[in-house]
Amino acid sequence: MRLKDKVAIITGAGRGIGRGIALRFAREGCNIIVADLNFRNAFNVAKEVKASGREALAIKVNVAVAAQVKKVVDKTIEKFHRIDILVNNAGITIPAPIEKLSEEIWDRTIDINLKGTYLCSREVAKYMIKKKSGKIINLSSKSGKVGGLWLSAYCASKFGVIGFTQSLALDLASYKINVNAVCPGIIFTPQWEKLDLAYAKKLKIPAGRVRDYYVKKIPLGREATVEDVANIVLFLASKESDYMTGQAINVTGGQEMR
Numbered sequence: 001m002r003l004k005d006k007v008a009i010i011t012g013a014g015r016g017i018g019r020g021i022a023l024r025f026a027r028e029g030c031n032i033i034v035a036d037l038n039f040r041n042a043f044n045v046a047k048e049v050k051a052s053g054r055e056a057l058a059i060k061v062n063v064a065v066a067a068q069v070k071k072v073v074d075k076t077i078e079k080f081h082r083i084d085i086l087v088n089n090a091g092i093t094i095p096a097p098i099e100k101l102s103e104e105i106w107d108r109t110i111d112i113n114l115k116g117t118y119l120c121s122r123e124v125a126k127y128m129i130k131k132k133s134g135k136i137i138n139l140s141s142k143s144g145k146v147g148g149l150w151l152s153a154y155c156a157s158k159f160g161v162i163g164f165t166q167s168l169a170l171d172l173a174s175y176k177i178n179v180n181a182v183c184p185g186i187i188f189t190p191q192w193e194k195l196d197l198a199y200a201k202k203l204k205i206p207a208g209r210v211r212d213y214y215v216k217k218i219p220l221g222r223e224a225t226v227e228d229v230a231n232i233v234l235f236l237a238s239k240e241s242d243y244m245t246g247q248a249i250n251v252t253g254g255q256e257m258r
């Protein structure tokens with residue numbers, strides 16, 4: 001029970017890594033706000049959290065819209081009277097070579113992955129500053145440390161998340177609020193159903209072979225699981241990481257070491 005009676009807002013928790021973090025936190029005694037663009041998924045994850053004996057609230061939100069983000073924070077305070085942890089997990093990946101990278105793809109990627117992280121952090125920080133405590137954890141990526149083919153918008157957003165994390169850590173250090181980032185390698189979450197074809201095209205390999213192609217590059221010899229990432233996010237949300245701030249932790253099976 002490393003998060004007993006704490007309250008966490010987790011964005012994009014309707015599926016994939018965010019859902020994994022929500023269920024892991026719930027097992028540690030945490031109450032969860034499942035905030036996602038897809039309300040049906042958010043609702044189902046909130047049901048799973050409740051089935052494990054914790055409180056949960058599903059809220060539909062677009063993290064790129066300030067007014068909607070404020071509503072999430074207001075509803076959280078109304079129901080739970082506290083916010084201890086924010087996990088900025090909502091994110092999208094739309095691979096495209098530069099000549100086909102439309103302004104629409106660029107803007108959407110930066111809006112959700114980077115501006116969304118800023119908007120949620122700003123709104124929650126207002127509350128955490130008053131309480132002089134809190135944990136903010138941002139999902140960056142291996143693509144926040146090194147560039148990737150057809151990933152210029154995504155990498156720009158995830159490098160940005162690390163710069164934002166370091167700066168926010170300094171802004172909030174005197175209030176005893178820890179701000180850190182996690183940089184996963186590849187995890188075949190539901191978003192990969194759509195990505196597989198685009199990656200096969202960019203790598204010039206047959207569809208369905210992308211997974212093998214990437215796994216061969218991982219020193220520890222396997223892809224990451226949602227639990228691998230959730231374990232590190234849990235550590236960063238717990239007291240055990242009280243002396244860490246401004247860090248960007250790789251969870252890549254040894255693929256990225258900087």
Ligand SMILES: NC(=O)c1ccc[n+]([C@@H]2O[C@H](COP(=O)([O-])OP(=O)(O)OC[C@H]3O[C@@H](n4cnc5c(N)ncnc54)[C@H](O)[C@@H]3O)[C@@H](O)[C@H]2O)c1
Nearest residue numbers: 012014015016017037062063089090091141186187189191
């Ligand atoms: N899967 C990977 O290989 C991988 C690797 C490194 C980093 N990441 C990062 O981890 C995070 C989660 O990735 P995932 O693989 O679980 O993705 P996913 O697509 O499976 O889940 C993302 C969730 O975010 C929600 N979402 C999307 N746009 C939103 C918005 N504007 N507002 C609120 N919610 C929104 C979606 O509805 C979805 O439930 C992302 O930030 C991603 O960039 C993933």
